[in-house]
Amino acid sequence: MNPNKYISDVVKKIPPSGIRKFFDLVTNSKDIISLGVGEPDFVTPWEIRKEGIETLCRGNTTYTSNLGLLELRIAISYFLKTHYDLNYDPEKEIMVTIGASEAIDLALRALLNDGDEVLIPEPSYVSYAPCVILTRGVPVFIPTDEKNNFILTPDDLRSKITSKTKALILLYPNNPTGAIMKKEDLEEIVDVIIEKDLIVISDEIYSELTYEGKHVSIASLPGMKERTILINGFSKAFAMTGWRLGYIAAEHEFIEAMNKIHQYTTICAPITAQYAAIKGIYECEEDIIKMRETYDQRRRFIVNGFREIGLDCFEPKGAFYIFPSIKKTGMTSEEFCEKLLKEEKVAVVPGNAFGPSGEGYVRVSYAYSIDKIAKALERIKRFAEKIL
Structure with missing residues (x-):
């Protein structure tokens, strides 16, 4: 055989x-x-680890809602509002995932039909293109350049859009370059995104690791919340890589579609990590x-x-x-x-x-x-x- x-x-x-x-x-x-x-x-951080231990001692070892503990979704909503001035309904517009990696996979699977094109500025994180391919989509790379501080420019974006383009993946702060896109940089590409009716998958896992000014989410700009699937998580800023906990914030219809896939594949994120993350948001600033x-x-x-x-x-x-x-x-x-x-x-x-x-x-x-x-x-x- x-x-x-x-x-x-x-x-x-x-x-x-x-x-x-x-x-x-x-x-x-x-x-x-x-x-x-x-x-x-x-x-x-110790408070997060202690809560994980105490959660186990309390016997909290069950499944949670597919979307995640409501208490955690409320905490995430609070975090997004206080840190990035974003407003998401914790009951309908936030879901908890097994790391940001699952979130990326869910977003792509919920959006793409065979042959749909996804724009990926690069250099960029290694898993985006394979995940697009696994959904039978087509990754289209947009080279960025050091002379432009590795940011995505409107001209570069427009040059790669075709009739088959459906989504744009953004990763800023960027892995591997460390580049960021400031508010004015994001504003310059918003007109193109809206004009061409694109959905943005915004991977903001490094948002708290911004060293000059505050991170700005593209979802906070006019006309962008409804067309952005925001991905974040606890691995980097909270040093929780092994806890495998991420989340998605998006319009209810997107969350509903992604939750269909989530409930048939992974069911829910681990309850121990979810309780621990609540403690992290409220007590580990x-x-x-x-x-x-x-x-x-x-x-x-x-x-x-x-x-x-x-x-x-x-x-x-x-x-x-x-x-x-x-x-x-x-x-x-x-x-x-x-x-x-x-x-x-x-x-x-x-x-x-x-x-x-x-x-x-x-x-x-x-x-x-x-x-x-x-x-x-x-x-x-x-x-x-x-x-x-």
């Missing part, structure tokens, strides 16, 4: 994650300093601020470090990544990363893992201690001195 012949042609054509594929090389290696994983190095301040310190330290080494480095204004250019080395992104790993035992991610316009760059996470970053910079400097 050949199991491979039974596997879907669509699945066969999807390449493995460029991030995971590269880090298979790291798994069994010793003395590696990895600056590759996009995961907070902070432990989940100071923890979020402290983590953000620490990331900001690391951000400035690592950007300065790369520039002193002699590698050009775009200054990120959000998330916890830098995206330095390695073009002056004459190497491809993968060559640079493989040689750096082999010769100096530092792991970073090739920029082309995030799309063709990421070629010539590498993604470096600063979700690590200053000491670890400093040691990695010493090794990268030694490596660069041999090739520059």
